[in-house]
Amino acid sequence: MRHFLRWRLCRIYGSPAGALAKIPDELEAAEAGPLLCAGITTINALRNNGARGRDVVAILGLGGLGHLAVQYANKLGFKTVALSRGKDKEQLAQELGAHIYIDTENTNAAEELNKLGKAKIILATAPNSKAISELVDGVPPNGKLLIPAASGDPIEVSPLQLLLYGRSVTGWYSGTAKDSEDTLNFTALTGVRPNIETFSLDQAGEAYERMITGKARFRAVLKMD
Structure with missing residues (x-):
């Protein structure tokens, strides 16, 4: 299993080590990124209310x-x-x-x-x-x-x-590191996938422009390799 370090925008739960979530092998890193924001927020809202x-x-x-x-x-x-x-x-x-x-x-x-x-x-x-x-x-x-x-x-x-x-x-906000891991595992198990557009790091400006104008379908993801 790989690990993803998720820094929360609204809350920090514990130490940086406590923000680690395992990424299942079935998910690509580019797919996992949006799940740790949009994914965890929506599934937590649905399952906790x-x-x-x-x-x-x-x-x-x-x-x-x-x-x-x-x-x-x-x-x-x-x-x-x-x-x-x-x-x-x-x-x-x-x-x-x-x-x-x-x-x-x-x-x-x-x-x-x-x-x-x-x-x-x-x-x-x-x-x-x-x-x-x-x-x-x-x-x-x-x-x-x-x-x-x-x-x-x-x-x-x-x-x-x-x-x-x-x-x-x-x-409704997102959730904890454990919620992140639950989201990733459920997603891998059920075949849910985010619709993403990938860009290289030197295309960051283009990715930002597509995101800010609402043209990205539906998440713009930067790949470091």
């Missing part, structure tokens, strides 16, 4: 976080609903493992979720505050709207939307 069995789990967005979240939700056994803008995203959603696709551009996503019996968890991976706000009414009683993607714009939610149904809206 009360969803069980065939519960409906909805994923907003099919980008860097979302394309992994849909795969994980499917492999964890949830009835997986992908939400994104435009009919052209439906094929990608199905390829990733979504059982149902909802086009948020042409339908009321909250109403569509209500028809499905509502979602136990809505994981809002797209940093779009307007789209997130529109999903609050699709959260069932005692359900959760989880936000792992940062946006500077405020989210609109009324107290009545929360109080009458016991809903919660909360942020």
Whole structure:
């Protein structure tokens, strides 16, 4: 097994040695990198917030976080609903493992979720505050709207939307070194893979430009060799 040293942006757990996670041989280093950020964040959100069995789990967005979240939700056994803008995203959603696709551009996503019996968890991976706000009414009683993607714009939610149904809206960070290792092992076992573009170190500027303009599909990875 190889080892990967993960320096956390938000929290440091213990000593540097405590931040080591074993990478299974089945995973390439370039694949493992995104899993230790987008991967651990999405799978931890899905497995630690009360969803069980065939519960409906909805994923907003099919980008860097979302394309992994849909795969994980499917492999964890949830009835997986992908939400994104435009009919052209439906094929990608199905390829990733979504059982149902909802086009948020042409339908009321909250109403569509209500028809499905509502979602136990809505994981809002797209940093779009307007789209997130529109999903609050699709959260069932005692359900959760989880936000792992940062946006500077405020989210609109009324107290009545929360109080009458016991809903919660909360942020979600990544996890510990043990969570990182769990993520890597689960990914290797189930065949989940990040969609990446690789660049050499001298192409770092190009990689950054594709990332910052949203053109990368879906993670830009620098290879040192």
